[in-house]
Amino acid sequence: MSMKYKTGEAARYLMNRGRRISKSRLEKYRARGPEDPRDRGPDFYRDQNGTCWYDEEALDRYAAAHVATLKFRAPVTQPANLRRIEVDQAS
Numbered sequence: 008m009s010m011k012y013k014t015g016e017a018a019r020y021l022m023n024r025g026r027r028i029s030k031s032r033l034e035k036y037r038a039r040g041p042e043d044p045r046d047r048g049p050d051f052y053r054d055q056n057g058t059c060w061y062d063e064e065a066l067d068r069y070a071a072a073h074v075a076t077l078k079f080r081a082p083v084t085q086p087a088n089l090r091r092i093e094v095d096q097a098s
Contacts, residue, residue: 017049017061024070046075 014021018030028048036048037059049069051059 011060011062012066014059014061017051017066020061020063020066021049022066025074026070076093 014031014033018028018033021028034047037051039047041044049061050065053059058067062095
């Protein structure tokens with residue numbers, strides 16, 4: 008049986024898994040509608056009192072998907088016109 012987390016606990020759980028996210032960010036993600044193409048956060052459900060809960064598996068999937076995207080980013084080289092040019096100070 009998996010653990011269930013409230014929003015603040017879920018944010019801490021995700022931070023421990025490499026996904027820096029705050030409680031308020033999770034709340035904002037929940038407010039996004041299904042037509043919104045942006046990140047909607049991990050899957051959640053509400054109980055009969057209106058409290059939002061996150062399953063541990065959903066948090067793990069969300070963190071793994073985010074961390075996987077970070078691994079594919081390559082460092083960007085600096086354009087030649089922005090490189091530092093050493094000037095001869097003796098002249």
